Amino acid sequence: MNLTHFVENLNRGGLERMVLDLVKAQHAHGDRVQVVCLYDRGVLADELDALGIPVHACGKRDGLDLRAIARARLHLAAHRTEVLHTHNAVAHYQAVLAAVGLGIRQVINTRHGMGAARKPGRREWLFRRAMRSTDTVVTVCEAARADAIRLGIAPSAKTCVVPNGIVVDRFDLASDTMHERLARMINVPVGTRIVGTVGRLNWTKDHAGLIRAFRAVRRQRPDTALVIVGDGELRDALRHIAFDEGVAGSVHFLGDRGDVRELLQGMDLFVLSSVTEGYSMALLEACATGLPIVATDVGGNAEIVRDRRTGRIVPAADPTALAEAMREMLHATQQASGLGQAARAWVETHGSLERMAARYGQLYFGGVETCP
Incomplete structure (x- = not known):
């Protein structure tokens, strides 16, 4: 036709x-x-x-x-x-x-x-x-x-x-090799736990809330870094927020990228902090990479990420709850890995x-x- x-x-x-x-x-x-x-x-x-x-x-x-x-x-x-x-x-x-x-x-x-x-x-x-x-x-x-x-x-x-x-087979699972590559790219020690997100830098994604939650995570886990992939009108404002929160040296803005699949493979945890969302392609891609996920309870996020089955779901615009879930996933690595595997299986069937x-x-x- x-x-x-x-x-x-x-x-x-x-x-x-x-x-x-x-x-x-x-x-x-x-x-x-x-x-x-x-x-x-x-x-x-x-x-x-x-x-x-x-x-x-x-x-x-x-x-x-x-x-x-x-x-x-x-x-x-x-x-x-x-x-x-x-x-x-x-x-x-x-x-x-x-x-x-x-x-x-x-x-x-x-x-x-x-x-x-x-x-x-x-x-x-x-x-x-x-x-x-x-x-x-x-x-x-x-x-x-x-x-x-x-x-x-x-x-x-x-x-x-x-x-x-999405084309699920296009995505390889996260690996130590790709983690080392990403760590070198952002110039942090290889053992650093890398938290990442992908999305346009606008108000809907609430990157400001994510940065504030990351600050709370860093207090207990100084071996963490935050990678923000994407560009938009709030780029400069978010850089200032990272500076004001005292985490500018650990928040890495990578801009608009054509190698998102490879970047995902280097992350330890994927976070989506949106205050409004449809059916996130970024979440589907994180599932396909087998990443542990923390996402906010807006739009279709909870239709992709099932709380404590394929990831964690937290209230939107709540940096405290977001930070708590991030710390939990970074601490309980075996449990987080199991959630990532379940997410990959789910997206193969449904996404x-x-x-x-x-x-x-x-x-x-x-x-x-x-x-x-």
Whole structure:
């Protein structure tokens, strides 16, 4: 079938990685797939170029940009799009506007988070207006579906849950060799216990709370280091917080990286301190690496990490509880290792790309009535 994925861009992030992996799987399956980017193409577009999968940029400017809408419409029409799969709110209502009158058989939107922007306002209003031309709204976890219905973002009859998936076999388990490599990279002794996290440096991830929790861990475990992978608007502010908390020398900001899989293999513990979350790709990747995990109880985190079965779940925005769980995992190494092994087994069964792609395939053909 002719599929168009419509996104804001393909810069590095969980949403974008999920789209790339899904597009590659659909291309390999024999579908004719393209990606239309509302703004610029993004740094990950080259991966699709290498496979001959078209990636188009509409170059949208601020406000209502009819030229960008016209470009999007041309790409949808030229591709003879049968299924339009949009990702998140802004891309969705812009794509719906561009698709008017093109006779597209299925219009599906995936909401990758909880829709918890501090001032959703106009964005969610426009999203609701686009519901008339939307067949299915997919959320990535049960918590997000419940919120979307409760807030009136989408009607229950049009909603469906399809959890994200990853290419599990792409991830090797954590190892002493990779731990030594990471220790050398951040210039700490090889015996240092390395706590890590991966995510954009914005308010949703609450890196500030993580740094404060890490300070408490360091009081009892001075042999620990914190590695923060990702970039964003709070980078400088977080550096200042690390300095103010007296742990600047032990908090390592690695920025935006293309070797996240290798970095994960060098960690002793993975922590996700978000205050809002959808269905975290970073958590799935940590599971696939067999890492012990501590995550906050928001969004779909507890649907991935089962407390004391595949990791630890703690309240959000509670550095004290976060620090206690981190210390527990770093101290009880045998128990933590068992949780990591259980996490790997869970993601192999429940968090694979193949499982996710098959569920979307059902939706493309039959709509929300066929929701798995």
